[in-house]
Amino acid sequence: QVQLQESGPGLVKPSETLSLTCAVSGYSISSGFYWGWIRQPPGKGLEWIGSIYHSGSTYYNPSLKSRVTISVDTSKNQFSLKLSSVTAADTAVYYCARLAQVPYYYFDYWGQGTLVTVSS
Amino acid sequence: EIVLTQSPGTLSLSPGERATLSCRASQSISSSYLAWYQQKPGQAPRLLIYGASSRATGIPDRFSGSGSGTDFTLTISRLEPEDFAVYYCQQYGSSLPYSFGQGTKLEIK
Numbered sequence: 001q002v003q004l005q006e007s008g009p010g011l012v013k014p015s016e017t018l019s020l021t022c023a024v025s026g027y028s029i030s031s032g033f034y035w036g037w038i039r040q041p042p043g044k045g046l047e048w049i050g051s052i053y054h055s056g057s058t059y060y061n062p063s064l065k066s067r068v069t070i071s072v073d074t075s076k077n078q079f080s081l082k083l084s085s086v087t088a089a090d091t092a093v094y095y096c097a098r099l100a101q102v103p104y105y106y107f108d109y110w111g112q113g114t115l116v117t118v119s120s
Numbered sequence: 121e122i123v124l125t126q127s128p129g130t131l132s133l134s135p136g137e138r139a140t141l142s143c144r145a146s147q148s149i150s151s152s153y154l155a156w157y158q159q160k161p162g163q164a165p166r167l168l169i170y171g172a173s174s175r176a177t178g179i180p181d182r183f184s185g186s187g188s189g190t191d192f193t194l195t196i197s198r199l200e201p202e203d204f205a206v207y208y209c210q211q212y213g214s215s216l217p218y219s220f221g222q223g224t225k226l227e228i229k
Binding site for chain 1: 152153155157163164165166167170171174176208210212216217218219220221222223
């Protein structure tokens, strides 16, 4: 059973960097699949942030690309998100998920999500 | 960038009824690139359908997906009380790899 668990600060100050980690259990990141981050502002829809392969290959949402870094640590079986220069608009529930690719493209396993509030 | 538009925004039905949810893409997309999710309050989205019509593991057969090109449909043949939730479609594209529709809220009438 694949499980993902997000962790990180629930409150970040404006202009600072949001940092989250997703710990994966029940599956080795090194075995394959892409892994991604998706966010959901309170009461709103879903927005894909970016994805990473175990090799470290990444791709990001163009609207966030200048502020986003996703990295992977295969030794700890986890991957991480950094979002810089945050504003109130970055307040959201952040989900990590496993991403199936080729020939189908979908997120099959999700973490429970963690709420990050940007406020001074 | 492909935009997904879901309709209706809110659908009010009773248990036992049939639900038909629409997802329209601004450009034609491969059926392989279309997925559907269910989200209940306080929970992460749950994969229902991938490849436009393939049910994910453990999803009841009352859920079915169909469509091609720009028009896709999620059908729930006979609504159970636990089916009332928000539903999102998601597509894979080249300029914006992953995007979601704005959601359809399925509420109890």
